[in-house]
Amino acid sequence: MGEEALVMQTKDRDFARSEHGCEHYRRRCKIRAPCCDRVFTCRHCHNEFTNSLSNPKDHHEMVRHDVKQVICSVCNTEQEAAQVCWKCGIHMGEYFCGICKFYDDDTEKKQFHCEECGICRVGGRENFFHCPKCGSCYMMSLRDNHVCVENSMKSHCPVCYEYLFDSIEGTTILNCGHTIHMDCFQQMADQNQYRCPICSKTAREMSGVWRMLDAEIAATVMPEEYQYEVKISACSPCPNLANPGLTYLDFCSLIRHWPRSASSAVRGTILLRRLHQLLR
Structure with missing residues (x-):
C-alpha cells in the first residue's frame, strides 16, 4: 500500500482509537525510553520491566519529560513526540501533553497539566486546586479543609512504599496531614487499624x-x-x-x-x- 493510500485510509484522526495501548493507558503509539533506548507502551511498563531485572544495577525509572521519540502503533513510524503522526495522520493520543510526552485516548479521565506540579493529573482542572505547601493538587473539597504537611505528596506511601506524587493510584489525606493510598488505607481499616503509620495520630473521625x-x-x-x-x-x-x-x-x-x-x-x-x- 502506497503512502498516499495509507493517508487517505487513515485521514480520520480517530482511526483505531482505544484499540492500542497497555494495561495503564489506551494510546496509539509507543515511546522510546531515552535512558535505555528500549521501546515500551508507557513509562509504567518501562519501570515495571527495568525494576524486575535480576541485576539491581539495571533498575531505573524513566523521566517522562526526557522522551523525544515515539513510534506510531498504526503505521509503525518512529518520529519526534507530537500528537499527530506525520505519516498516517492519526492522533496518537486523543489527549496529548507536549511537556510530559503523555498520550491517552480515554479523555473521560479529564486529564490536565498542572504547571505547579509539573505533571499531568486526572479528574478535571476545575475540580482541583494546587496546594503549594503540600506540593500537589487536591480536590476542591479540601481547600482550607486539610492539615498542610510540607511536600507531603512527595513521599512514599507508608504502607506499600510507592512514591505518591506521580502514582496512578488514588490517594487520601489523613487527619494529621500525611497522605496514603486509598486502597492501602482501606486495607488498614479492614484490620481495624485507624492510626497514621507515620505519626500514630488518629487517621479518621472516630x-x-x-x-x-x-x-x-x-x-x-x-x-x-x-x-x-x-x-x-x-x-x-x-x-x-x-x-x-x-x-x-x-x-x-x-x-x-x-x-x-x-x-x-x-x-x-x-x-x-x-x-x-x-x-x-
Whole structure:
C-alpha cells in the first residue's frame, strides 16, 4: 500500500482509537525510553520491566519529560513526540501533553497539566486546586479543609512504599496531614487499624468507635486488686499524659482518645482501669 493510500485510509484522526495501548493507558503509539533506548507502551511498563531485572544495577525509572521519540502503533513510524503522526495522520493520543510526552485516548479521565506540579493529573482542572505547601493538587473539597504537611505528596506511601506524587493510584489525606493510598488505607481499616503509620495520630473521625469503647469500659467489672492502680502513658495526638486508673485501654482525658500504647496494652498483659468515670 502506497503512502498516499495509507493517508487517505487513515485521514480520520480517530482511526483505531482505544484499540492500542497497555494495561495503564489506551494510546496509539509507543515511546522510546531515552535512558535505555528500549521501546515500551508507557513509562509504567518501562519501570515495571527495568525494576524486575535480576541485576539491581539495571533498575531505573524513566523521566517522562526526557522522551523525544515515539513510534506510531498504526503505521509503525518512529518520529519526534507530537500528537499527530506525520505519516498516517492519526492522533496518537486523543489527549496529548507536549511537556510530559503523555498520550491517552480515554479523555473521560479529564486529564490536565498542572504547571505547579509539573505533571499531568486526572479528574478535571476545575475540580482541583494546587496546594503549594503540600506540593500537589487536591480536590476542591479540601481547600482550607486539610492539615498542610510540607511536600507531603512527595513521599512514599507508608504502607506499600510507592512514591505518591506521580502514582496512578488514588490517594487520601489523613487527619494529621500525611497522605496514603486509598486502597492501602482501606486495607488498614479492614484490620481495624485507624492510626497514621507515620505519626500514630488518629487517621479518621472516630467518635463512634470511642462511644462504643466507652460503653465497654463502663460495663467492665474491675478486679479488686486493680481498683486503685494507675498507668501513665503518652497520647500520640496531643502532648497530654493519660493518667487514669487501670482499664483495658489507655484513655486520654484531654481529647477523649486512646493513645498509641493502647494496642500493646490489649495485646499484652490485661491492664484494667477503674477510674475512667472520673475523667468525664
